[in-house]
Amino acid sequence: MKIDSARLASHLKSGLRPLYVVCGDAPLLLIESADAIRAKASKEGYAEREVFTCEQGFDWNSIIESALSPSLFCPKKVVDLRIPSGKVGTDGAAALQRYVENLQPDVVTLIALPKLDRASRNSKWFGALEKAGVLVEADTVPRSELPSWISARLSAQGQKAGKATLEFLSDRVEGNLLAAHQEIQKLGLLFPEGDLDHEEVRRAVLDVARYDIFQLGEAMMQANSLRFLRILEGLKGEGTAELLVLWQIAEEIRATLRVGSALKSGVSQGQALKDAKIWGSRQQAVIRASGRIGIDRLGEMLKNAAKIDRMIKGLCPGDVWDELRELGLDFAATGRNG
Template sequence: MQLKGDQLGAHLERELRPLYVLYGDEPLLVLEAADAIRQKSRQQGYGEREVLTVLPGFDWNQLLAAGGNLSLFGDRKLIDLRIPNGKPGKDGSSALQAWCQNLSADNLLLITLPELDWKEEKAAWFVALATAGVAVKLNAPPLAELPGWIAGRLRRQQQSAAPESLTFIAERVEGNLLAAHQEIQKLALLYPSGKLSPEQVREAVLNVARYDLDGLREALLQGDLGRFKRTLDGLMHEGEAPPLVLWAMTEEIRALATIRAGLDRNLPHDALLRDAKVWGPRQILFKKALQRLHTQGLMQALAHAATIDKIIKGIGRGNLWEELLRLGLMLCESRPKQKSS
C-alpha cells in the first residue's frame, strides 16, 4: 500500500499494519511520521523497541534475530530499522524480502529511508516492502503550497494568520520546512491562541531587536563567551521571553549533537550538515563548533537545557538567566576529549 504523508494520520486511526516504510527528502516529515507510528504502536501494546542502524558492515542476521527474540514480559516489539543511505545491498535485499514473506502481529517493522529515485522505488526489495506493508513518501510541499502547510501547522496550536502573512513566512524560509517549523513554534511561544496580526508575524520572523536570537546562536557556535554574555544580558533587559531563548539555544545543541553522533560513526560531514538543514555560512560555523565540541559535552548540555525548561515551567529551582548563562558557558568552553596515551 502506498500512502501520501497527509493520509497517514487517518490510516493510523483505522488500523496499524505490521510493516511501514517511510522515505522522502524532508527529514522533519519523516521524523514526525515515525513518531506517530511509534505512538500508535505503544497504544497497541508494542511495549518493547529495538533500534537497528544499517551502517557499513551491518549484519542483516541482526534483523532476523530481533524478530525472533521474544520479550521476557510478553510484550510485542517494534523494530526501528534505519537505512541512512537508502541502499540495503544484496544481503539486505534478501533479508527484507524474506521478512515480507513472514509478517507477524508480534513484531512491527518500521523502516526509515532517505529520498529514493524512481529506479530504487522499482527495486525488488522496495516493491516487496510496499506490497506487504505501507509505504509513505514524505517530500516537502512545493513553495506554492507551503503557505497552506504553514496554515495547517498554525491550526494545530490554535492560531491562524492572514494569507499575506502565510506567504511572508513561506518566502522568508525559502522552502525549508525545518525553518518554517521553527518559526511556527516561535509564534506559539510568543503569542496566545487566536488570529495573528501581520505585525506580530513580521516582528517574530524578522526579530529586529539589537540583541537578537540569531546573534546568540552565532556566539554559541563561535564559542565567543564574551559576545554570548553581552547578548544574553541584552535579551534579558529587553524582556525577551525565556522559553524562546531556551528554544533558540536548544535547537542548535540538538543539531550539533545529531551531527557529532554521525561523525563519531564516521558518516560524511557534508551529508550530516545537509540532513540537519545547515546551509550556507552556517556550515562554516558548525564545522568550527564541532571541532570544539564532543558528544558527552553536548549530551550534558541537553540535560542542562531540560533542567532550565523545568525552571521555566515552575517545577524546578534556580535562577533562570544564570542557568542560561551556565548553558552557554558549557558550550563555549567545551573541548574535545584528549585521547589516552
C-alpha cells in the same frame, strides 16, 4: 499502500499495520512520521523496541532473528530499522524480501529511508516493502503548498493567519521545513490563540529560507520571475559558486531546447521527454516552457550562458551575477502571458 505523511495521523486512527516504510527528503516529516508510528505502537502495547542501523558490514539476519524472538515479558515489539544511505546491497535486498514474506502478528516493523533514486524505487526489494506494508512519503512541501501546510500547523495550535501572512511566512522558510516548524512554534509562544496580526508576524519571524540550486530552475520553469530573483539573491548571499548557478540555469535551457526541437521534428511528447531524460513533475513544466519559448530564442540564451562562463573564468569582463539574473529572467519572462 502509499500515503502522504500528512495523512498518516488519520491512517493511524484505524489501527496499526505490521510494516511501515517512511521515505523522503524532508527531515522534519521523516522524524514526525516515525515518532507518530512509534507513539501509536506504544499506546497499543508494543512496549519493547529494538533499533538497528544499516551500516557497512550490517548483519541482515539480526532483524529477522529479532522479529522471530519475542520477549518473555512483552510479546509485542517494534523493530526499528534505519537505512541512512538508502543502499541495501545484494544481501540486504534478499533479506528484506524474505523478511516481508513472514511478518509476525505481534511485531510492528518501521523502516526509515532517505529519498530514493529511480533505480532503488524500481528495485524488487523496495517493491516488496511497498506491497507488504504502508509506504509513508515524507517529501519536502512544494512552494505552492506551503501556505496551506503552514495554515494547518497554525490551526493545530489555535492560530489563524491571512493569505498575505501565509505567503510572507512561506517566502521566509521555503526549502527549510525544520526552520518553518520552529517559527510556527515561536508564533505559538509569542502570540495568543486567534487571528495573527500581519505586521506583528513580520517583526517576529526571522528570514530562515535556505535555498537550493534546483529551486532556481523550478522558478524559471514556472515562469515565476519574482521567485527566481528571490532565490538567486539567496544563493548569492549564501556564497553559492557562480559556476554552479550557471550550470543550473543552462541545464533548464538545454532541457527545454532538446524537448522543443524533438517536438518540432514530429517526435511524440512522451518520447521527447524520455530521450531528454526528464521525469516526474518536471515533465509538464518543460513542455510548457518549450511551448512558450522558441528554439531560436533558446539558442541565443545558450550563447549568453557561454559568455557568462567566459566571465567566470576571467576571459571577458562583466558582472557575473547581473548576467545570471538577466539570463534567468529572460527564460522566465519570454512568451509568458501578461
